[in-house]
Amino acid sequence: MAKFYQTDVRILEHKTVLPGYKSLFFSHPTLAKNARPGQFLLLDCGTFFRRPFTISSVKGIIIEILYKVIGKGTRYLSEKKKGDWLNVFGPLGNGFNPSPQGERTSPENLVFVAGGTGIASLRFLAQKISVPGILFYGAKTKNDIIGLDVFKQKKWHIKISTEDCSSGSKGLVTDTFKKYLSGSRHLPSYLYSAGPKPMLKRISEICISNGIAGQVSLEEIIACGVGACRGCAVKTAVKTNKFIYKTVCKDGPVFDIREILWD
Ligand SMILES: Cc1cc2nc3c(=O)[nH]c(=O)nc-3n(C[C@H](O)[C@H](O)[C@H](O)COP(=O)(O)OP(=O)(O)OC[C@H]3O[C@@H](n4cnc5c(N)ncnc54)[C@H](O)[C@@H]3O)c2cc1C
Ligand code: FES
Incomplete structure (x- = not known):
């Protein structure tokens, strides 16, 4: 257990x-x-429900949370200072399987696609994978590009896309990824992705139509965090025309790319 x-x-x-x-x-x-x-922690953010955050890096006994300040809870968290106490609960959920097909040998084999703060969970995964791959990272502007230090240290190929063209290619990361696939002689053998739902849906469609296996990390509004309230349930495929609901907080947040039935 x-x-x-x-x-x-x-x-x-x-x-x-x-x-x-x-x-x-x-x-x-x-x-x-x-x-x-891929696992996450629920942090006390001064709100009725705790807020979920991916474990973004572990170095020895030091844990890092990398986050964007967007609302009441993250504002409260952002005001905490060095030396303050913070109540944490976790680690929760099912994380990424870092070696689903055994050890990889070529960087072309492995691709990460991150959107926005989805980079946080892929960053910890990159720490655990010995061979560098290609990171496709999409953000709104160059001022939203975070967490690349681990990828740079481990000599990953990094392909940035920004919606306003302030860094890398202009447009959505899904388009950059699709363009890469159409110009590439070798398809990636495995993909990991984390980011907003519409991005993950598009990535899944691209992967399924190109026969690329992989895992995606989903975000939903989390309340209990342990599978009890079912508030974060998503539809997953069982067989043709059959589905069951699984919880993002307990069964996920990471799922096989073929498993999710997108709305
Ligand atoms: C498993 C998981 C891991 C996450 N990891 C990270 C991380 O590593 N770094 C990071 O910056 N963010 C992460 N998030 C998103 C983060 O939890 C939300 O940004 C945070 O809960 C917002 O809290 P708030 O009180 O500041 O915002 P609120 O005031 O509650 O809401 C402000 C806005 O944020 C949206 N929002 C609220 N909760 C979530 C949520 N759970 N997911 C997405 N949007 C939400 C609301 O719909 C609203 O539009 C993660 C979410 C999940 C489910
Ligand atoms: S948040 Fe309660 S079941 Fe996921």
């Missing part, structure tokens, strides 16, 4: 990465040892 920890941790560092984006660091030896890429 999965082991969760609910505990107060002391914030070791809390820095602004870019305006509106912050990185929060704390230490917890057992949580750090048990956390897997």
Whole structure:
């Protein structure tokens, strides 16, 4: 059975990465040892329901949360200072399987597609995968590009797309990825993706039509975080014309790319 920890941790560092984006660091030896890429924590954000955040990096016993300040909870969190206490609950959910097809040998084999803050979970996954691949990363503008340090250190090929053309190619990351596939002699053998739902839906369509296997990490509004309230249920395929509901918080957030039945 999965082991969760609910505990107060002391914030070791809390820095602004870019305006509106912050990185929060704390230490917890057992949580750090048990956390897997794609899993998340519920943080006390001063709101009735805690807020979910992916574990974005683990170095030794230090855990990092990389987040965007968007509303009441993240604003409250962003005001916490080094030395303040924070109540955390996790690690929750089913993370990525980093070696579904055994060890990879060629960078062309592995592709990550990230949209917005979806980069946070892929960053931790990149820490765990020894061979670099290609990262396609889409953001609204160059001022929304975060979390590339791990990919740069590990010598990944990075292809940026921004909607306003302030960095990399202009347009959506899904279009950049599709263009790459049509001009590429070798299709990627495996893909991991995290980001907004419309992006994941399009990525799934592209992968399925090109025979590319992979996993996607979904975001839904999370309440209980442990599969009890069913508030985060999504439709998943069982057989032709059959489906069951699975929860993003407990069965996911990571699912096989063929599993989700998109609205
Ligand atoms: C499994 C999971 C992992 C996540 N990991 C990260 C992460 O690593 N970094 C990061 O920046 N964000 C992450 N998010 C999104 C993050 O949880 C939301 O941004 C946060 O809950 C917003 O809280 P708030 O109180 O500031 O916003 P609110 O005031 O509650 O809402 C403001 C806006 O944010 C939307 N929103 C609220 N909750 C969510 C949610 N759960 N997902 C998406 N949009 C939401 C609302 O619909 C509204 O439009 C994750 C979400 C999930 C489900
Ligand atoms: S949030 Fe309650 S079941 Fe997922």
